[in-house]
Amino acid sequence: MRLVIRSDAGTVADYIAEYIKQRIIQFEPTPEKPFVIGLPTGSSPVGVYKRLVQLCTDGSLSFKNVVTFNMDEYVGLPRDHPESYHSFMWNHLFKHIDIPPENVNILNGNADDLQAECERYEAKIQSYGGIELFLGGIGPDGHIAFNEPGSSLQSRTRVKTLAYETIIANARFFGGDVSKVPKLALTVGVGTVMDAREVVVIITGANKAIALAKCIEEGVNHMWTVSAIQTHPRSLVVCDDDATLELHVKTVRYFKSIEQVQDEMIGRENLGLYGQVAGPLRYTAIPSGN
C-alpha cells in the first residue's frame, strides 16, 4: 500500500484528479476497450470531480471511452431526490463531462427486486472484464462504500442496513434530520472493491484520523472495512495532514520518505539516468510501499 500525504483537501483533490487523468490517458481507452472506473459519493470526492470537470472542459481529458460504476445508492429514495447518489453524481460530474450516459452505471435503489439488482450489477461489472481503478472514500467508522463495521471482507454487492453512526453522519445532507436518512442502501461489497486492479482511497479531515490509523497501522479487520486494502496488490491512500493526527510520527515520516526517494528517482530519470521513461512513470513506478 502507498500512502501519499498532502497539506489539505484541495491538494489531495489535485493529486487524485491528476492521477486519474494519467491512468486514463496511459490506458488508451477505446469503445471496445473502455477504462472502467468505480466511483464514490460523499463530500470527499467533490474536489476531485471539480478538477476532472475542468480537465474535460479544457480538453486535456475525455470520458468518451470511460465506463463508470458507482459504489452505492440509498434504498427507496426517489432517483431525482437531491440527496440520491444519482443526483449527486450527475450534478457533480456526469452532466459536465463528455461521458455517454449509457456508460454510467448506478445501482437502482428503487428496483422491485433489490437482490436481483445487486446480482445484475455484479454481472455487468464482470461483462466489462472487471474494474480497472476503484476510487473510494470512507466514513469516520472506516467503512468503504456502505460496508459498515462487521461486513464480510469478501462481500459482494448487496442490501445493507446502515450503521447508526453513518445515519447520524449523513443527516447533514438531510437538513440534520436523522429520521429523513434512508436506513437501507445497496452497496458494492468489500470483495467487489478489492477485485479492482487498483484501489485509490481519499481520506481527509480530522474526523477520519482514527479510521486512517486503523487502516494503516493496525491489522486487516472487518470492524474497519477499509483496512482490507492492506491485502490489495495495488492500493493507494491519499490523505491530508488533518487525517494523519492519530498516526505515529514515524509512520508519517516513513511514507513521506518513500515519496521523497521516488521524487529523487524521477529527478534522476529526467536527467536520463534511468533511460527513456515517459512522464507517467511518476504514477506507476512504485519503488516500495506497495
Ligand SMILES: N[C@@H]1[C@@H](O)[C@H](O)[C@@H](COP(=O)(O)O)O[C@@H]1O
Ligand atoms: N456511502 C458513502 C461512502 O461511500 C462515503 O465514503 C462516506 C463518506 O462521506 P464523506 O466523504 O462526506 O465523509 O459517505 C457515505 O457513507
